[in-house]
Amino acid sequence: MPDQKNVTVVTSKFGSVLTYQDDLVTSQILQYGNHTRPEFAFATALLNHDSKVFDLGAHIGTFTLEVLTKLGGEGHVLCVEGDPRTFDLLRMNINQQPRRAQTLLRNCFVGSGSGLEFVHDPDNTGAHHLRPSQQGTIVAEQLDSLVQSSFEPDYIKIDVEGAEFSALGNSEYVRTRRPHLYVEVADHQLARFGHRKEDLNRMLIDLGYRFFGNVGARNARHDLYKIAEIANLVDYGDFFDILCVQRGTPACDALAEAAAMSR
Template sequence: MPSLRHVAERLSRGVTFRRRLPSGFGPGRIVVSPDAGLRLLRPDLAAAEPLLFDAVRRLVRPGMKIWDIGANLGLFGFAAAWMAGPSGEVLLVEADPWLCSVLQRSAHGLAGAGYAPVTLAACAMTDRAGPVRFEIAARGRASNSIRGYGHSQRGGVRETLVVGGCTADQILDDAFRPDLIKIDVEGAELAVLQGAAGVLKTRPALVLEVGEENADAVTDLLSQAGYRLHDAEEGMRPVERCRWATVALPA
């Protein structure tokens, strides 16, 4: 017999509703879905992703330009859009077409309300251009990943899509130079950084999830690029090796 959680996850597929952004991030209401994770059924978004919102408060200032790679529902990107204000800019990068449609609805609803302009790049960011197989997680779309990556908590794959793959350096050719980049790509963080050599030379701050399987390689790459590492789960304590929630700042 399926568990209650499994039943709730199945019933949540495709369901959307609006939630107000947490206190301090303006009056906007964005479109969310428990299809990305049952925690989004909570009325308070701050409780769903406390580390992301804390990173926005710590790092984003008026006028900043932000990339949100692996945007999902845009919690980080839309909160950053408020802190950056009308003189800032936000780019959301998302591969899942369904989530892209949700992001567009949210961005339209925030336009002209004191938020930075928000644009969307519908692609899977990795280390090369071209088509990639992108897997929609069975349990929740927050665990979607490029084939060959992903973590066990996704509970299998409900659907595989062929989507466009792009690199950060490609995006830089067509978009604004970022002051801050958030990367949450379910195991593909090393590939994203390997495709971002030019971007890293512009010295953006980074907020990224790093899986244990990538921690040593990502640490080496960022150290060679001249970054200092901090643990976002421990109040930005300096660390020598990447943690699950890493903030990397230019030295």
């Protein structure tokens, strides 16, 4: 069934935003000022005024709004959201921002393959997802085609409810250019497409990534976070977000130093 939730306006740390009534994401905005507020503050700490960012699985724009704050009107952002109704809210939330950088919006699903169907979560619109189906008619957009039609990102946030391995693993751009990655990792979601945390862990380590996480509060009414280096994704937990940065880069060295100071 299509999502029939009513749309409402709530006050966030970014001002008024359009969102859904009786929804997990909305309750976090009301309580904390943004969805996973400390997480997003941590995730965007590496951004510069001229960063080029992909937000894949943008929902109503809670991550993108944090990005736009960090970019301050410069840089480039591509926001991608598959659900048409949620995409409309995303578009309106972004368009009302006074300093939007160079922002592109795409209404499509990200992943790899066809024969997919869209599944609605009645309690959390942020958990809507794709799954393989013999009757499915959706074709997912590959990451590399988004690069070709927009710009080359130096930072990719990907939260596509289990299609993360498919999207990243089939990307020549990720294999060769190795941008910063901020990835949602959940075993039960990856299993929808026949993958596990072990697969994602092995692929990213083989590509030369090191992992950093926020071990402070995930939800709070502040933007404070605590950085820790994570040895591997397998032993870290069942559901988390992780920042992946190339070994030997200044960004990686800065995160490793911050993690050491936080011990």
